[in-house]
Amino acid sequence: MTSQTWVLILGMAIVTYIPRFLPILLLSRKEISPSFSRWMSYIPVSIFASLVASDIFFWEGSFSLQPLTNIKLIPSVLVLIVAYKTKSLLWSMLAGVLSMTLFWML
C-alpha cells in the first residue's frame, strides 16, 4: 500500500468521523431545551424523505417522472402502501425488492 493510499483513507476517516461523533458527544452531555428537542423531532422524517426523494425521482442522473423510464416510481408507490398498512421494515423491503425486480426484468 502506498503512502498516498494511507493519506486518502485517513483523510476520509477523519472527515467522516467528526460529523458523526461531535454532535452526539456534545448533545448527550447536557440538558436540551424543549423547543430545541421539538425541532429535532422533525429531523428524522425530513432526512428519510430527502434520502428517498433524491434517489427515486432521478434516473441516470436526471429528474424523471416517467414511470416506464424511471422504474423506481411505481415500486415506491407500492412500498408506501405496504409500509403504511404493515408498519414493517421487512415487508416494505420485500415489497420493494420484488416489485423492483419485476420492473427490471420487463
Add this chain to the structure above:
Amino acid sequence: MRNESVLSGMKASMPIMASYLALGLACGIVLYDAGFNVLAIFLMSSLVYAGAAQFLAGSMVALGATIPSIILMVFFLNLRHILMSASISKYVKRKPLSYLSVFSHTLSDESFGINYSNFQKDNWTTNEALVTNFFNYSAWVVSTVLGGVVGSQFSINTLIMNYALIAMFLCMMVLQFVSKEHIIAGIVAVVLSILFTVLLKHNIALVLATIIASFVGYYLEKRTVEKGVRIND
C-alpha cells in the same frame, strides 16, 4: 451484555446485513478495479465505514481525481451525519465516552434509521442499538473485503440492492408520520431535496432540504400550539 440483547440486535440488523452484503460486494469490486488492494479495502471499510463515500472514492480515484478533492467530496457527502448524530443523542444520554465513540463510528444511515425507529418504541436498549450497529458494520467490512478478493468475476445488480435500502427508508419515513406537522415536513423535504438536487447537483442538497423542512414542521407545530393556548384562554 445479556444474550437477549445480542439476539434482538442481530435480528434488527438482519435485513440491513442482507443488503450490505450485496452492496458491499459491489463496492469492494469497484474499489479493487480502481486500484485498491484487499488490505486497503479492509482499512477503508473499517476506518471510514460509509458506503456512498467509498463508492464515490472508488470512482473518483478511477477518474484520476486528487486526494484533497476526494476528501473534500467525502466531507460534504457525510455532513448529513451531523443531523443524525444530533437527533439520536437524546437516546444515549450520559453513556460513557467509550460507548459514544464506538456507537458514533458505526452510525451509518441505516444504523441510524433502524435504531431511531426502535428507540421510539421505548423498549430498545442502548446495548441492543450497539449490537445492531456492530452487525451492520461487520457485514459491510466483510463483504467489501470479499468483493476485493473475488474481483469482477461476477456482477451484482446494485440498482435492486440499493432499492432495498430505499424501500426501508420509505418505511422509516412512514413510521415518523406521527402528526400532521411531521407529514408536512416530510412532503416539504421531498420537494426541496428534488429542487436542490436539480439546482445544485450536489449532495449538500439533502442537508439543506432536511434543515429547512424540519424548521417548517417545528414552526407549524409552534403556531398550532400557540393558537390552542389562545382558544383555551
